Amino acid sequence: MTPPAQESEDRFLAWLRQQDPSLAERIGDDAAFLPPAKDRAVTMDSQIEGTHFVSGLPPEILARRLLAVNLSDLAAVGATPGSAFLALSAPTSFDRRRFFQAFLTACKRFGVELCGGDLATTDRITLTLTLFGKLGASGSWLRRDQGKAGHSLWVGGQLGESAVGRLLLGAGATAGPREEEAPRLPPELEIPNHLQEAAGQAIRRHLLPTPQIDLGQWLAGLPQPGAAIDLSDGLGKDLRRLCQASGVGALIDRRALTMTPALTQLASLLGRDSETLSVGGGEDYHLLFSLPPEVPEPEVKGCRHIGKLTGSPEVLWGREENWQELPNLGWDHLMTETEKAPHRS
Amino acid sequence: MTPPAQESEDRFLAWLRQQDPSLAERIGDDAAFLPPAKDRAVTMDSQIEGTHFVSGLPPEILARRLLAVNLSDLAAVGATPGSAFLALSAPTSFDRRRFFQAFLTACKRFGVELCGGDLATTDRITLTLTLFGKLGASGSWLRRDQGKAGHSLWVGGQLGESAVGRLLLGAGATAGPREEEAPRLPPELEIPNHLQEAAGQAIRRHLLPTPQIDLGQWLAGLPQPGAAIDLSDGLGKDLRRLCQASGVGALIDRRALTMTPALTQLASLLGRDSETLSVGGGEDYHLLFSLPPEVPEPEVKGCRHIGKLTGSPEVLWGREENWQELPNLGWDHLMTETEKAPHRS
Numbered sequence: 001m002t003p004p005a006q007e008s009e010d011r012f013l014a015w016l017r018q019q020d021p022s023l024a025e026r027i028g029d030d031a032a033f034l035p036p037a038k039d040r041a042v043t044m045d046s047q048i049e050g051t052h053f054v055s056g057l058p059p060e061i062l063a064r065r066l067l068a069v070n071l072s073d074l075a076a077v078g079a080t081p082g083s084a085f086l087a088l089s090a091p092t093s094f095d096r097r098r099f100f101q102a103f104l105t106a107c108k109r110f111g112v113e114l115c116g117g118d119l120a121t122t123d124r125i126t127l128t129l130t131l132f133g134k135l136g137a138s139g140s141w142l143r144r145d146q147g148k149a150g151h152s153l154w155v156g157g158q159l160g161e162s163a164v165g166r167l168l169l170g171a172g173a174t175a176g177p178r179e180e181e182a183p184r185l186p187p188e189l190e191i192p193n194h195l196q197e198a199a200g201q202a203i204r205r206h207l208l209p210t211p212q213i214d215l216g217q218w219l220a221g222l223p224q225p226g227a228a229i230d231l232s233d234g235l236g237k238d239l240r241r242l243c244q245a246s247g248v249g250a251l252i253d254r255r256a257l258t259m260t261p262a263l264t265q266l267a268s269l270l271g272r273d274s275e276t277l278s279v280g281g282g283e284d285y286h287l288l289f290s291l292p293p294e295v296p297e298p299e300v301k302g303c304r305h306i307g308k309l310t311g312s313p314e315v316l317w318g319r320e321e322n323w324q325e326l327p328n329l330g331w332d333h334l335m336t337e338t339e340k341a342p343h344r345s
Numbered sequence: 346m347t348p349p350a351q352e353s354e355d356r357f358l359a360w361l362r363q364q365d366p367s368l369a370e371r372i373g374d375d376a377a378f379l380p381p382a383k384d385r386a387v388t389m390d391s392q393i394e395g396t397h398f399v400s401g402l403p404p405e406i407l408a409r410r411l412l413a414v415n416l417s418d419l420a421a422v423g424a425t426p427g428s429a430f431l432a433l434s435a436p437t438s439f440d441r442r443r444f445f446q447a448f449l450t451a452c453k454r455f456g457v458e459l460c461g462g463d464l465a466t467t468d469r470i471t472l473t474l475t476l477f478g479k480l481g482a483s484g485s486w487l488r489r490d491q492g493k494a495g496h497s498l499w500v501g502g503q504l505g506e507s508a509v510g511r512l513l514l515g516a517g518a519t520a521g522p523r524e525e526e527a528p529r530l531p532p533e534l535e536i537p538n539h540l541q542e543a544a545g546q547a548i549r550r551h552l553l554p555t556p557q558i559d560l561g562q563w564l565a566g567l568p569q570p571g572a573a574i575d576l577s578d579g580l581g582k583d584l585r586r587l588c589q590a591s592g593v594g595a596l597i598d599r600r601a602l603t604m605t606p607a608l609t610q611l612a613s614l615l616g617r618d619s620e621t622l623s624v625g626g627g628e629d630y631h632l633l634f635s636l637p638p639e640v641p642e643p644e645v646k647g648c649r650h651i652g653k654l655t656g657s658p659e660v661l662w663g664r665e666e667n668w669q670e671l672p673n674l675g676w677d678h679l680m681t682e683t684e685k686a687p688h689r690s
Contacts, residue, residue, distance in 0.1 A: 009464060012441060019449055023459060032461035034428060034477070040379075044430045044475060046463045051434070083379060085389045087432075087473045089396070096357060104364055114368060116377035118391045118473070119354060119678045128432045128463070130389060130475040132379070333464045 009332045010241075028245060029144055030076035030230050031133060040082070041133035041141065043073035049125040054169050058177035059095050060102035061207050062127060067106045069232065070131040071211030072285040076230040078142035078220025079133025081112045081213065087128040089120035098177070110213070138221035147227030147246030147290040149311035154303045156212045156286035158205075159235060160259050160267070160274060163281025165206030167270045168199055175207055183207075191269065198262035209285035215300040219289055226290035234282035234330025240315055242288060252307040252317035252326055279317075280329020354677045355586075373590060374488055375421035375575050376478060385427070386478035386486065388418035394470040399514050403522035404444035406552050407472060412451045414577065415476040416556030417630040421575040423487035423565025424478025426457045426558065432473040434465035443522070455558070483566035492572030492591030492635040494656035499648050501557045501631035503550075504580060505604050505612070505619060508626025510551025512615045513544055520552055528552075536614065543607035554630035560645040564634055571635035579627035579675025585660055587633060597652040597662035597671055624662075625674020 017024040031043035047066050049055055067084075074081055084107065088096065096119075107114055112131065135141070169175075172186040183203040185191050191199050212230075219228055229242045235257075243250055257278040259267065267274040290309050291298065297305070307317075316323040362369040376388040392411050394400055412429075419426055429452060433441065441464075452459055457476065480486070514520075517531040528548040530536050536544050557575075564573055574587045580602075588595055602623040604612065612619040635654050636643065642650070652662075661668040 007437070007441070012464070015442060016445055019446065020459075023449075032428075032430070034385075034460070035458065042428075042430060042461060042475075044432055044461060044463050044473075046432045046434060046465050046471075046473070048434055048465055048467050048471070051465055051467050083377075083387075085377070085387060085475055087389055087391045089391060089393055089471070092352070096352070097360060100361055101364065104368075113380065114365075115379070116387060116389060118389050119357070120391055120393055120396055121678060122393050122396050122469070122471075124467070124469065126391075126393070126434070126467075126471050128389075128391070128473040130387075130430055333466060 030073040031079065033141060039135055041074060041077050041079040042130065043070055043133070044128065044130045045070045045073065046126065046128040057175065057207070059099035060177040061175060062125065063099045063103035064106045064208050066127045066129050067103065067110065067112065068209045068211050069285060070129045071110055071213060072209060072230045072232065074131060074133040075212045075216035076142065076228050076287055077133065078136050078138065078140070078216040080136050080217070081110045082132040082134050083115045084112050084132070085115060085130040086117035088117065089122040090125045091123055092121055094125060136217040136220055138217065140220050140225065142216055142220040142225055142228045144227050144229045144242045145245035146225055147242055147248050147309050148292070149248050149309055151226050151290035151292055151309040152305060153250060153252070153288070153290050153307045153309055154298060155231065155235070155288050155306055156215055157284070157302050157304070158259065158263070159231070159257060159284050159286070160277035160281045161202050161263055162206040162209065162283045162285070163277040164263055164266050164270070165202035165204070166283065167272065168203050169206065171270065173199070173203055175203060179208070191266070195262050195266055198260070199266055202263065202266065206283065209283070211285065212287045212300070215287055215298065215303070218298065218300055219287070222292070222295060224292050226292055228287050228289040231284040231286050231288050232282065233332070234280045235288065236279045236326060236328050237330030237332070238288055239326065240328065243309070243315055246309070249310045249312045249314045250307055250316070251310055251323065254317050254319050256304060256306040276327070276329060279327055282331040373490070375418040376424065378486060384480055386419060386422050386424040387475065388415055388478070389473065389475045390415045390418065391471065391473040402520065402552070404440050405447035405522040406520060407470065408444050408448035409451045409553050411472045411474050412448065412455070412457065413554045413556050414630060415474045416455055416558060417554060417575045417577065419476060419478040420557045420561035421487065421573050421632055422478065423481050423483065423485065423561040425481050425562070426455045427477040427479050428460045429457050429477070430460060430475040431462035433462065434467040435470045436468055437466055439470060481562040481565055483562065485565050485570065487561055487565040487570055487573045489572050489574045489587045490590035491570055492587055492593050492654045493637070494593050494654055496571050496635035496637055496654040497650060498595060498597070498633070498635050498652045498654055499643060500576065500580070500633050500651055501560055502629070502647050502649070503604065503608070504576070504602060504629050504631070505622035505626045506547050506608055507551040507554065507628045507630070508622040509608055509611050509615070510547035510549070511628065512617065513548050514551065516615065518544070518548055520548060524553070536611070540607050540611055543605070544611055547608065547611065551628065554628070556630065557632045557645070560632055560643065560648070563644055567637070567640060569637050571637055573632050573634040576629040576631050576633050577627065578677070579625045580633065581624045581671055581673050582675030582677070583633055584671065585673070588654070588660055591654070594655045594657045594659045595652055595661070596655055596668065599662050599664050601649060601651040621672070621674060624672050627676040
C-alpha cells in the first residue's frame with residue numbers, strides 16, 4: 001500500500017496494472033481501444049500551466065497545441081481523428097472565446113468534432129482533452145508491442161528541436177496568437193542573425209507540433225506493421241516503453257541523433273548539450289516506429305533511420321563497436337520539476 | 346470577439362453554440378451521444394481542489410466522489426456505465442496508490458472499466474474523468490428536451506442536504522478514508538446531540554452522492570419518457586436548463602422544497618437560509634425529471650413531487666395563488682468564488 005519514497009511514472013503504472021489483471025490488457029498504448037468492439041481509439045492528455053507550458057501564452061496557441069498533442073497519440077495507433085471532449089478550467093480573466101474560436105478552427109482542419117466537456121474556474125489554466133479516433137482504411141490499429149528483432153527503427157523528424165524551442169520560451173522568447181507570426185526573441189539572449197530562423201522554427205515546433213496522422217495510417221496499413229509510439233516524453237523513455245512492450249532491445253546509431261548545426265549552436269548558447277536534448281528533451285511529437293525488413297523505408301517524407309531492434313533486452317547507443325546504455329533521460333510525469341531530465345542536464 | 350465583462354456559463358455556452366451550427370446539435374445534455382451510431386453516451390467532469398472540494402480530503406473520498414458525479418451524468422441520460430478515462434494531476438506528495446485502489450473498487454461496484462488516462466504533477470489536485478455509457482435495456486436515451494406542459498415534476502431526493510454537508514466541511518468537519526467511518530464534527534461548531542446524525546449524513550451525502558442509475562434507466566424505459574437532468578449546479582439553474590431545452594415553463598410548490606427539521610436547524614446554525622440552499626446549494630446529484638400524466642409516480646423510492654411543467658415560459662415557485670420567479674441561484678462555473686450563490690446567501 002505504501003508507495004516507494006521515489007514514485008516514478010513507469011513504476012506507478014506497473015503497480016496499477018497489478019491491481020486488476022484486466023487493466024493490464026487495457027492500458028498500454030498511446031490510445032486505448034474502446035470495448036466491446038475495439039473499433040474506436042480513445043486518448044486523453046492534459047496540458048497544465050506551469051507543468052506543460054509557460055504562463056502567458058496566447059489562448060490560440062494553447063488551443064492548437066492541446067489538439068495537436070492529442071492527435072499525435074491517435075497518429076501513434078494509426079487512427080483517423082473523430083470526436084473530442086474538452087475540460088477547460090482557467091481564471092475568469094482567461095479569454096475562453098478566443099480559445100474556443102482557435103480550437104474549433106483547428107478541429108475543422110483535422111476533421112475533429114467537439115461533442116462536449118466541462119468548464120470550471122481556477123487560478124491555473126488546466127486543459128484536458130479526450131479524443132476519439134476511428135479505425136483507418138487499413139482496418140488495423142498500430143501498436144507499440146509489434147516490434148521484432150531485425151526491424152529497422154525510425155523517427156518521424158528532428159529530435160530535440162522542440163526542447164530547444166521550450167528553452168528559448170523559458171529564456172524570454174514570446175509568441176503571438178496568429179500562426180503565421182514569427183516568435184519574438186529577446187535581445188538579451190544575443191542570438192546571432194544566422195540562428196534566428198532556426199530559433200523561430202524551434203519555438204513553433206514546440207508550440208505547434210505536427211501530429212503525424214498520415215504516417216500513422218500508412219504504418220497501420222502495412223501488411224505486417226511494426227511497432228509505433230509517439231515521442232512525447234523523449235526517446236530515452238519512449239524507446240524503452242516500445243522495447244519493453246515488444247519484448248526486444250535496440251541499437252541506436254548515435255550519429256543519427258545529431259542535430260542540425262544551427263540547433264546544436266542554439267543548444268550550446270542555452271548552455272545545453274544537444275545530444276542530451278535529442279534523447280531526453282521530450283515533446284517532439286514525432287512517431288518512433290519500426291519497419292520489418294521487407295519495407296526498406298517509409299513512404300512519408302522527413303523520417304530518419306536511427307537504428308534497429310534486437311533480440312537482447314538492452315537499449316544501447318553508440319557507433320561501430322562502441323556501444324553503451326542509452327541514457328534513461330526524458331519526462332517522468334510523477335517526478336518533481338527539478339528531477340526531470342531537461343532540468344538535470 | 347470580446348467577451349462581455351461578466352461572462353456566465355450559460356451565456357458562454359450560447360455563444361459557443363453559435364460558432365458552429367452542428368455544435369448546437371451535439372452539446373446540450375448531461376452526456377453527449379457518440380457519433381456516428383449514437384449508441385454510446387460520453388460525459389466528462391472535473392473535480393479541482395479549492396474549486397470543487399476543500400483541501401485535505403483523503404484520496405479515497407476524492408476517488409469515489411469523482412466517479413459518483415460522473416455516473417450521475419450517465420444516470421441523467423438513462424445509460425449503463427461502461428469505460429472510464431482518468432486524468433490525474435496532483436502534487437508528488439499525493440498518494441496516487443490509495444487513490445487508485447479506491448477508484449478501482451468503486452469502478453467494480455458500478456461495472457465501470459478504467460481504460461486509460463493521463464498523469465501529471467502539479468501543486469493542486471485536478472481530476473478529470475471521461476466516462477462512457479451504453480444504451481440501457483430500453484434502447485432509448487433520456488434527454489433534457491422531452492419535457493411537456495402538463496408533465497409532473499420530480500426530484501430524486503432531498504435537496505440542499507449536500508450543501509449543508511459542504512458548509513460543515515468548510516467549517517472544519519472532517520472525514521476519514523473509510524466509507525463506514527462517521528465524519529468528525531469539531532466541538533467549536535457546537536452542534537447539538539440531536540443534530541449530529543443529520544450532520545454526519547449531510548457530510549456523507551456531499552462527499553459521496555448516490556448516482557441514480559436505476560432511476561435513469563427506469564425513466565428511459567417509459568413508453569413516452571419525460572425530460573431529465575442531474576442536479577449538479579442547483580435547482581435554480583438546472584430546472585431552467587431543462588425548461589429551456591424543452592420549451593416549457595414550470596410551477597414549483599415551495600412547500601415541497603422544505604428541508605427536514607434537522608437540516609433546517611443545521612442550516613440555521615451555519616447562518617444560512619434553508620430554502621436558499623434547496624434552490625441554489627447545488628451538488629445534490631439527484632435527478633430532476635418530468636413524468637407524463639399517464640405515469641402517476643416513479644417506481645423508484647425516495648423521489649419527491651415538486652411541481653409541474655407549464656406552457657408559459659416562466660419558472661415560478663410559490664403556493665396556491667402566490668407565485669414568484671424561482672430565484673436564479675446555483676453554481677456558475679465561469680464566475681468567481683464570491684459571485685457563486687452558496688457564498689452569496
